[in-house]
Amino acid sequence: MNIIVCVKQVLDPEIPPAKFKIDPETKQVIAPSGVPPVISVYDERAVEAACRLKDKHKGKITVISIGSEKASDVIKHAISMGADDGFVLNDAAFENLDSFGTAYVLGKAIQKIGGYDLILCGRQAADWGAGQVGSILAEILGIPVVTLACDIEAVDQNVRVKRIVNDGYEVVEAPMPSLVTVSSEIGLPRLPAGMRLMIARKKQIPVWKAQDIGAEASQLDKGNAHTEITSLTVPTRKTECEIVTGDTLSDAAVNLVSKLAKLI
Amino acid sequence: MDNHKGVLVCGEIAEGQLAPITIELLGVGRKLADELGEELSILLMGSKSGGLGQEAIAYGADNVYIAEESILDAYNSDAYTQAAANLCKKIVPSIMLFGHTDIGCDLSPRLNGRLGGGLAMECMELSIDPATKLLVSTRPVFGGNAHATMVSKSARPQMATMRAKTVPPAERNDARQGKVIPVEDKLDASAIKVRVVERIKEEVEGVKLEDAEVVVAGGRGMGTAQNFGMLRELAHVLGGAVGGTRVACDEGWAPATLQIGQSGKVVSPKLYIAVGLSGAMAHIAGCLGSKCIVAINKDKEANIFNVAHFGIVGDWKEVLPAMTAKFKELKAG
Structure with missing residues (x-):
């Protein structure tokens, strides 16, 4: 079974809000110093899902990421979890792409890799969280897509996916090749260990430019973007928190309850 | 030139009625359509949709498109995408609105x-935008x-997909x-x-x-599944x-369906009691609409105190x- 996983390197979402700074002019986030970027949380779950399928059915996992040359770190992370191969898609023309541009570039790289049964993406990125690259990519490739997976099985020529819905879950089947977007409910990703860390460290991660994958300049032209960000702001919060106290914490709790009692 | 006109709401039906989010979308859609001087339409799918036409009109729709095929009774990504794409090709809407629901989240990107x-x-x-007449969408990132x-x-x-309960429902006018x-x-x-x-x-x-007037939420600080049970008691x-x-849901202390936050449920109860959670922004995104937020945390620097009342x-x-x-004592009166 050949699986391609699309991953993104993002600003660590666990940073304290105080470290979060934006540049309203460029409408970009200023990366805080000393905090290394990480693999986007859902994408890491997608790698985990791929590893589980490989554990069961054998096969090959290829990981691709659009980003700076530093994106090789997230590819190596995926390899340390169990992926076999990876490519960084890095080109000045790939910077700040909208969802269509991103899906276009991923699609071109996937067509170059070829021979896939399954493509996995995170349900959304932990930074801009557009939540649509996987679905657009599937439409570009003309393959079925199942979103919000919390479990994936391969049954004959089909992928059987348990997906999250509002009041529970549903199980859907789609013929392969297909694309599945993975949600965090799939469970915790494995910790890289031992030999795999060694393999990942030594692995050369090739970098593909626009011309390597045959991406056309007109498709990457920002003037043709489907969406454009017109402003980026940090919301101000006006809440004043009243800290309730008492002689003991139990007293504080009782005082708090008397304040809340009139609300409900 | 541009022949795209009008606002189209992608409707959802819940228990045989227009879903609350759909009534909210009709309210927003009506406003947008009026500002553009264009029509508001809605697409309703499934064999139960036939009887809901007048209802949708009462909530503001000018045109109600009814696709009654039984394959549309329950959500199927391929079928819904096809039905919606067919209608879009026919009526070429300028704006299309969805709920940020599991249907909207699957259907709209496709x-x-x-x-x-x-x-x-x-x-x-x-x-x-009054000058350009473009739809301006504000979303959390x-x-x-x-x-x-x-x-x-x-x-x-x-x-656009719209979060539930961010706007009041459309007013009914029969x-x-x-x-x-x-x-x-x-x-x-x-x-x-x-x-x-x-x-x-x-x-x-x-x-x-989503319907509760009081929500008690716990995070990493709860430590164990057993401790988490104490939240249930309150x-x-x-x-x-x-x-x-x-974190609490990843640890298995609560089922994934009870996750609150950016990637889970968005709630807006009267009272939100946050226990042992630091208030990561991704979590806060799911509860900021609450009327009153109460924080209980050991760390006085925890971000949750910045949004709590x-x-x-x-x-x-x-x-x-x-x-x-x-509370038990008070309830017992």
């Missing part, structure tokens, strides 16, 4: 991929740390006039590749999280529901039992 539009998801606010506004200059339709138009084109069954094998409803005891006393942060700085193990006991 439809966008197929139609080549511009989509903003999880919007909190939608307006028309970076886990709610920032808000971005987006436009689609030339891609059509301009699409005197309103409109047209109910059956969709006659049949779906191409050969293009339906995805098959729904089963749907499992996970029954949650007590009140539904919720039970208050007739409320329990929720968890991503009341707080106690201290170990929840001492605070929570006293709160539960006191």
Whole structure:
């Protein structure tokens, strides 16, 4: 079974809000110093899902990421979890792409890799969280897509996916090749260990430019973007928190309850 | 030139009625359509949709498109995408609105991929730029740390999914006039590749999280599944529901369906009691609409105190039992 996983390197979402700074002019986030970027949380779950399928059915996992040359770190992370191969898609023309541009570039790289049964993406990125690259990519490739997976099985020529819905879950089947977007409910990703860390460290991660994958300049032209960000702001919060106290914490709790009692 | 006109709401039906989010979308859609001087339409799918035409008109629709094929009774990604794409090709809407629900989240990006539009998801606010007449969508990014506004200059339709409960529902007016138009084109069954094998409803005891007036939520600080159970006791006393942060749900202390936050449920109860959770922005994004937020945390620097109205700085193990006991006493009257 050949699986391609699309991953993104993002600003660590666990940073304290105080470290979060934006540049309203460029409408970009200023990366805080000393905090290394990480693999986007859902994408890491997608790698985990791929590893589980490989554990069961054998096969090959290829990981691709659009980003700076530093994106090789997230590819190596995926390899340390169990992926076999990876490519960084890095080109000045790939910077700040909208969802269509991103899906276009991923699609071109996937067509170059070829021979896939399954493509996995995170349900959304932990930074801009557009939540649509996987679905657009599937439409570009003309393959079925199942979103919000919390479990994936391969049954004959089909992928059987348990997906999250509002009041529970549903199980859907789609013929392969297909694309599945993975949600965090799939469970915790494995910790890289031992030999795999060694393999990942030594692995050369090739970098593909626009011309390597045959991406056309007109498709990457920002003037043709489907969406454009017109402003980026940090919301101000006006809440004043009243800290309730008492002689003991139990007293504080009782005082708090008397304040809340009139609300409900 | 641009022949895209009008606002199209993608309707959802819940228990045979228009879903609350759909009534909210009709309210927003009506406003946008009026500002543009264009019509508001809605697409309703499934064999139950036939009877809801007048209802949708009363809530503001000028045109109600009814696609009654039984394959549309329950959500199927391929079937819904096809039905919606067919209608879009016919009526070429300028704007298309969805709920940020599991249907909207699956359908809108696919439809966008197929139609080549511009989509903003999880919007909190939608307006028309008076100068350009473009749809301006405001949405949370970076886990709610920032808000971005987006436009689609030339891609059509301009699409958005809207978070539930960010706008009031449309006002009902039974005197309103409109047209109910059956969709006659049949779906191409050969293009339906995805098959729904089963749907499992996970029954949650007590009140539904999204409907609860009181929500008690716990995070990493709860430490164990057993401790998490103490939140249920308080919720039970208050007739409320329990929720968890991503960490709490990942740890298995609460089922994934009770996750509150950017990637889980968005709640807006009267009272939100946050226990042992630091208030990561991704979590806060799911509860900021609450009327009153109460924080109980050992760390007085925890971000949750920046959004809370009341707080106690201290170990929840001492605070929570006293709160539960006191509320019990009050309820017993």
